[in-house]
Amino acid sequence: MFHILVTDDDKNTRKLFSAVLQSDGFKVSVAQNGQEALDIMDKEVVDLVVLDIMMPKLDGYEFTKILRDANNTLPILMVSAKQLPEDKKKGFLAGTDDYMTKPIDEEEFLLRIKALLRRAKIATEHRIVVGDVILDYDSLSVTKNSETMLLPQKEFMLLYKLLSYPGKIFTRLQLMDEIWGTESDTGWETLTVHIGRLRKRFEGWTEFEIQSVRGLGYRAVRKI
Secondary structure (H helix, E strand, O other): EEEEEEOOOOOOHHHHHHHHHHHHHOEEEEEEOOOHHHHHHHHHHEEEEEOOOOOOOOHHEEEHHHHHHOOOOOOEEEEEEEOOOOHHHHHHOOOOOEEEEOOHHHHHHHHHHHHHHHHOOOOOEEEEOOOEEEEEEOEEEEEOOOEEOOHHHHHHHHHHHHHOOOOOOOHHHHHHHHHHHHOOOOOHHHHHHHHHHHHHOOOOOEEEEEEEEEOOEEEEOOOO
């Protein structure tokens, strides 16, 4: 499930965008300004940001510039009432990937988001290919050389998230929130057990490896 962060200081806009995205199967978090969005990104793994421009504390231009100055390539879709060409130009110069004006067409809104996810090389068709290995999100299966293994949901989601961002370190908190949910009472030992099961299942596979990063969390490394 792809995670979209909606950042807008207008409560009704946040509700509308959240409803549209959730109805299409996206996980959604919301923020009222750029600073709040950055705080959320410190704790959660986000796949794309839907971003207003005019916001208190930290506006959309400043938020985008902070990410790009840090070499963060997270897809950003600016959605603003500002319609002048110079406003759009300023947005693209700051580093946004796309720009829409309010009020939005809901279908176009979803199409643009899916296009941005494709450009970001996130498998919107819910498949990840690593050499001869294929992870299919819809069937929770891992296939290699015509042999298919069905995984329990949590194990598959954990492996899929790690392999979606090879080399990226995920903290234990990020993975727990993403896979089990922020309201879950599940303890750290559950994550450790799932990581152990995945390592045992794919022991000896040369295509990828799940590594522990001491004091931080886990990452998946593609070997080919």
